[in-house]
Amino acid sequence: MKMPAVVHYALQSGAVELREIAVPDVGDDEALLAVGAVSVCGSDVHQAFNTHSWPVNVPVVLGHEFGGTIARLGRAVRGFKEGDRVVSETAAEICGECILCRTGRYNLCPSRKGFGYGVDGAMADYVKVPARCLHHVPDSLPMEIACLTEPHCVSYNAMCVNATIRPGDAVVVLGPGPIGLLCTRMAALSGANPLIVAGLAGDGARLATAMKLGATHVVNIQAESLDEILRSLSPIGADVVCDASGASRPLDVALKLARPDGQVVKVGWSPDQVPVDLNPLVHKNVRLQGSFSHNYPIWERVLHLLESGLTKAELIVEHTANLDGWRGAFDAMHSGRAIKSVLVP
Numbered sequence: 556m557k558m559p560a561v562v563h564y565a566l567q568s569g570a571v572e573l574r575e576i577a578v579p580d581v582g583d584d585e586a587l588l589a590v591g592a593v594s595v596c597g598s599d600v601h602q603a604f605n606t607h608s609w610p611v612n613v614p615v616v617l618g619h620e621f622g623g624t625i626a627r628l629g630r631a632v633r634g635f636k637e638g639d640r641v642v643s644e645t646a647a648e649i650c651g652e653c654i655l656c657r658t659g660r661y662n663l664c665p666s667r668k669g670f671g672y673g674v675d676g677a678m679a680d681y682v683k684v685p686a687r688c689l690h691h692v693p694d695s696l697p698m699e700i701a702c703l704t705e706p707h708c709v710s711y712n713a714m715c716v717n718a719t720i721r722p723g724d725a726v727v728v729l730g731p732g733p734i735g736l737l738c739t740r741m742a743a744l745s746g747a748n749p750l751i752v753a754g755l756a757g758d759g760a761r762l763a764t765a766m767k768l769g770a771t772h773v774v775n776i777q778a779e780s781l782d783e784i785l786r787s788l789s790p791i792g793a794d795v796v797c798d799a800s801g802a803s804r805p806l807d808v809a810l811k812l813a814r815p816d817g818q819v820v821k822v823g824w825s826p827d828q829v830p831v832d833l834n835p836l837v838h839k840n841v842r843l844q845g846s847f848s849h850n851y852p853i854w855e856r857v858l859h860l861l862e863s864g865l866t867k868a869e870l871i872v873e874h875t876a877n878l879d880g881w882r883g884a885f886d887a888m889h890s891g892r893a894i895k896s897v898l899v900p
């Protein structure tokens with residue numbers, strides 16, 4: 556049986572196309588999902604332009620933010636049945652043996668391979684996933700929102716696990732991309748106040764969305780001084796700075812904005828290597844924390860937040876298309892017209 560799939564086929568810019576490929580077979584511990592919805596990640600767009608900073612096994616089907624219905628189930632799978640609505644975590648391959656796997660932090664397993672770059676992803680009619688990746692989706696949660704569990708988990712891990720926010724903490728989020736906006740929401744839910752989101756002149760619409768997601772202030776750093784605005788609200792600096800810019804350079808700014816004994820959490824990355832003044836890190840005793848991916852308890856918690864409507868996920872979906880429209884969906888995100896595009900196969 557054949558199906559259409561959005562395939563990243565070579566390590567060069569523009570090497571993505573819709574192809575007919577075989578529907579995968581499932582092993583004993585796996586499930587075949589009929590994809591209900593798959594959202595486009597900035598990383599999918601990076602791969603399409605060959606500007607990613609991670610190894611990609613081409614050819615590979617793109618898409619790691621997805622949900623669907625179980626179409627076929629391996630013999631050994633327990634706790635799920637055909638027809639169940641599910642979302643899938645992204646750690647498609649892990650070793651299962653290392654200290655990180657054995658302590659439930661398999662997202663950090665050195666052998667981890669994710670959907671959409673290491674293993675075929677979900678921009679297709681069907682995707683094969685290990686049963687350990689599955690989570691039930693509440694009936695009331697539409698698939699077009701459930702597929703956004705993954706980026707919400709990235710943001711929850713950054714703001715609520717890797718960083719510590721207490722009610723009344725001054726929090727700055729650099730970069731109002733999809734992850735920055737979801738980090739803003741997680742900070743708002745954690746009681747951040749003031750909560751300042753910083754972007755560029757072209758980010759007007761996204762900064763307006765940031766206000767709807769709970770920001771108390773937004774700053775166009777090309778017209779205003781972020782440092783002055785922060786100091787007018789919290790003279791000592793920010794308790795937590797989240798660098799969600801997806802670039803390396805703003806780490807410099809983040810370290811300057813953090814208060815003594817404050818935290819900087821970096822989520823989002825890029826291949827550029829830049830010189831950064833690390834002296835504030837030492838001088839101010841700042842805690843610098845990277846944040847990568849997510850694990851089981853984060854997924855269960857985020858599904859609860861999505862079901863209860865606390866995340867306002869619908870505010871970021873601005874473009875929906877079927878698989879044929881993948882190019883327009885990628886372009887809408889690349890050009891900034893859509894915060895998030897969702898494909899419905």
Ligand SMILES: [Zn+2]
Nearest residue numbers: 596598620706
């Ligand atoms: Zn993603």
Ligand SMILES: [Zn+2]
Nearest residue numbers: 650653656664
């Ligand atoms: Zn491992």
